Amino acid sequence: MTPQSEDHKAEVRHYLVGFALALTLTLLPFALVAWGGLARMQVLTIVAICALVQIVVHFRYFLHIDFSRQKSEDLHLILFSALVLAIMACGTLWIVFNLAGRM
Incomplete structure (x- = not known):
C-alpha cells in the first residue's frame, strides 16, 4: 500500500466516524420527542446538549478545526x-x- 492510499483510508474513516456521531446526535433528540416518555424540560435539556455536542463534532470531523x-x-x-x-x-x-x- 502506498502512503497516499493509507492517508485516504484514514480520512474516509475520519469522515465516517463524524457521520456516525452526527447521525446519532440527530436521531437521539428525534427519538426522545417521538417517544414522549420524559418531561418537557428533560427533553429540551437533552436536545440542547445534543445540539452543542453536534456543533463540536462538525467542527472537529468535517471542518477539521481543533x-x-x-x-x-x-x-x-x-x-x-x-x-x-x-x-x-x-x-x-x-x-x-x-x-x-x-x-
Whole structure:
C-alpha cells in the first residue's frame, strides 16, 4: 500500500466516524420527542446538549478545526463570526420586543 492510499483510508474513516456521531446526535433528540416518555424540560435539556455536542463534532470531523496552533486562527474567525451574529440577532430581538411593548 502506498502512503497516499493509507492517508485516504484514514480520512474516509475520519469522515465516517463524524457521520456516525452526527447521525446519532440527530436521531437521539428525534427519538426522545417521538417517544414522549420524559418531561418537557428533560427533553429540551437533552436536545440542547445534543445540539452543542453536534456543533463540536462538525467542527472537529468535517471542518477539521481543533485546538492545534495552526488551526487556532480558523477557530478564532469562526468564534468572532458567531459573536457578531449573536449580537445582531439579540439586538434585533431587543428592538422588536421594545417596539412591540410600545404599541
